[in-house]
Amino acid sequence: MRIVFSEDHREHFPQGEFYGGIMKTPNERPQRMEFILREFRKRKMTDIVKPGPLDMKALRRVHDKGYLAFLEGVWDEWLAAGNRGDVYPSVIPNRSLQQRLPRWVDGKIGYYAHSIETAITAGTWEAACASASVALTAQKIVAGGARAAFALCRPPGHHAHDDLYGGYCFLNNAAIAAQAFRDQGAARVAILDVDFHHGNGTQDIFYDRDDVFFVSLHGAPEDAYPHFLGYKDEKGAGKGEGFTVNYPMPPGTRFDLWSEALTSGLRRIRRFKPDVLVVSLGVDAYKDDPVGFFKLTSDDFTRCGEMIGKLRLPTLLVMEGGYAIEAIGVNTANALEGFEDA
Ligand SMILES: [Zn+2]
Numbered sequence: 001m002r003i004v005f006s007e008d009h010r011e012h013f014p015q016g017e018f019y020g021g022i023m024k025t026p027n028e029r030p031q032r033m034e035f036i037l038r039e040f041r042k043r044k045m046t047d048i049v050k051p052g053p054l055d056m057k058a059l060r061r062v063h064d065k066g067y068l069a070f071l072e073g074v075w076d077e078w079l080a081a082g083n084r085g086d087v088y089p090s091v092i093p094n095r096s097l098q099q100r101l102p103r104w105v106d107g108k109i110g111y112y113a114h115s116i117e118t119a120i121t122a123g124t125w126e127a128a129c130a131s132a133s134v135a136l137t138a139q140k141i142v143a144g145g146a147r148a149a150f151a152l153c154r155p156p157g158h159h160a161h162d163d164l165y166g167g168y169c170f171l172n173n174a175a176i177a178a179q180a181f182r183d184q185g186a187a188r189v190a191i192l193d194v195d196f197h198h199g200n201g202t203q204d205i206f207y208d209r210d211d212v213f214f215v216s217l218h219g220a221p222e223d224a225y226p227h228f229l230g231y232k233d234e235k236g237a238g239k240g241e242g243f244t245v246n247y248p249m250p251p252g253t254r255f256d257l258w259s260e261a262l263t264s265g266l267r268r269i270r271r272f273k274p275d276v277l278v279v280s281l282g283v284d285a286y287k288d289d290p291v292g293f294f295k296l297t298s299d300d301f302t303r304c305g306e307m308i309g310k311l312r313l314p315t316l317l318v319m320e321g322g323y324a325i326e327a328i329g330v331n332t333a334n335a336l337e338g339f340e341d342a
Pocket of ligand 1: 038197282284320321
């Protein structure tokens with residue numbers, strides 16, 4: 001399987017992450033990619049190419065114009081306002097508050113953020129663009145006739161809405177690629193999100209559409225981030241009703257229950273008869289992940305890959321989360337090898 005990867009992900013490296021009342025080393029850090037690439041080399045998975053230039057039009061098909069301009073310019077605006085550290089929101093327009101875009105930078109940051117663990121740094125825009133171009137280059141490989149390709153994206157994307165960042169995500173790589181498939185002639189696209197966390201951004205982007213089918217397996221929102229989306233009764237709206245399927249699962253979930261949900265989700269996808277499948281491949285459902293509470297083993301990721309591979313669909317796999325850093329390479333490579341051996 002061809003793998004697309006860009007070293008430019010390193011441009012995004014926040015100084016810290018506010019977690020558990022302290023500023024700690026971010027879970028989502030550049031070393032994640034090093035561990036994955038090391039495992040790929042060990043297994044001779046060396047068909048790795050760089051992305052082509054980024055097609056900004058493809059970004060605008062999914063993301064709000066003002067939001068993109070904000071992401072591109074916020075670092076300079078933040079510095080010009082006299083700040084020195086990384087960018088964090090201090091106020092977010094929840095519930096009874098006005099949903100108007102303020103003029104001052106702190107207001108703009110809150111307007112475009114949905115959670116505060118995610119810092120923006122000097123190189124965040126460049127890294128997010130490189131990540132999106134990784135996804136779009138891999139998308140082209142699949143659109144060109146390959147059975148599958150893997151977009152080794154960082155930063156991840158599935159928590160990014162059309163005009164909101166958070167959950168370590170800025171541009172929704174999977175959604176951008178899914179839309180690109182549609183724009184290049186695919187009539188129906190399915191997105192399967194197996195990351196431990198609900199793919200809130202992806203769900204929201206396609207919620208009222210019947211041409212993109214979204215399935216997510218994740219920690220129940222009562223207990224797991226992003227907490228405010230991912231309930232079972234969210235099924236799509238308008239003509240999109242019935243085209244979103246959520247499988248929230250409780251703490252301690254092992255592969256027996258998890259794979260039942262996957263089997264059910266794959267059956268729903270098969271019935272939708274998509275031309276192509278996009279997989280949001282996070283490996284934080286792993287038993288020792290610091291931000292998840294599922295109990296999948298490394299071997300379970302092989303089986304997960306096999307089950308997805310048995311659909312026999314042209315498939316774009318897109319990297320999302322995974323923060324148990326010593327196991328992230330093995331778990332990712334297992335999923336890809338399982339897929340190929342199916
Ligand atoms: Zn995740």
